[in-house]
Amino acid sequence: MITPLDIQNKEFKKSVRGYNESEVDAFLDEVMADYETLYKENLEMKEKLEIDEKQVEKYKQMENTLKETLVVAQSTAEEMRINAVKKSDVIIEEAELKAKNMINEARANLDKIYQQHDEMLRQVQIFKTRYRILLQSQIDPLLEDVESLAGELKTRYPEQKEQAHPKSPEDRSEKVE
Secondary structure, eight states: OOOHHHHHHOOOOOTHHHHHHHHHHHHHHHHHHHHHHHHHHHHHHHHHHHHHHHHHHHHHHHHHHHHHHHHHHHHHHHHHHHHHHHHHHHHHHHHHHHHHHHHHHHHHHHHHHHHHHHHHHHHHHHHHHHHHHHHHHHHHHHHHHHHHHHHHHHHHHHTSOOOOOOHHHHHHHHHHO
């Protein structure tokens, strides 16, 4: 590419029938000035273009970074959603397990209460039987004494009319129950 300095230093050969040297020099000075202006503008434009290209590259890098960040954010959000679902599933399973354990404990407690109830009924029955035996053991000697007294009374006082006397021990055992 021709520079303004090349135009300024350009020399032409002189000929007899050549152009007017001052007109050529004036024209060359004018061309050189215009060319120098255009040359400077071109350099400025190239510099500006380089700056703009660097800026565009910077924006492209930012765009790529943003795209990567968006992809990472999306995958992170998806992982968080998956983890939240897993965590909720674990919580639900734990709650169901606790509920089953509570139900099993309640059933075990109920069985224990039924066993205690049955044992109490058995103890009551044993108590009743022992109490009946105790009462019977106390009543039998009394009845024997009463019968013996009644026998003595009959022998001493045979003339009196027989009075109603208590039932025998076998008959009374029915009432004691």
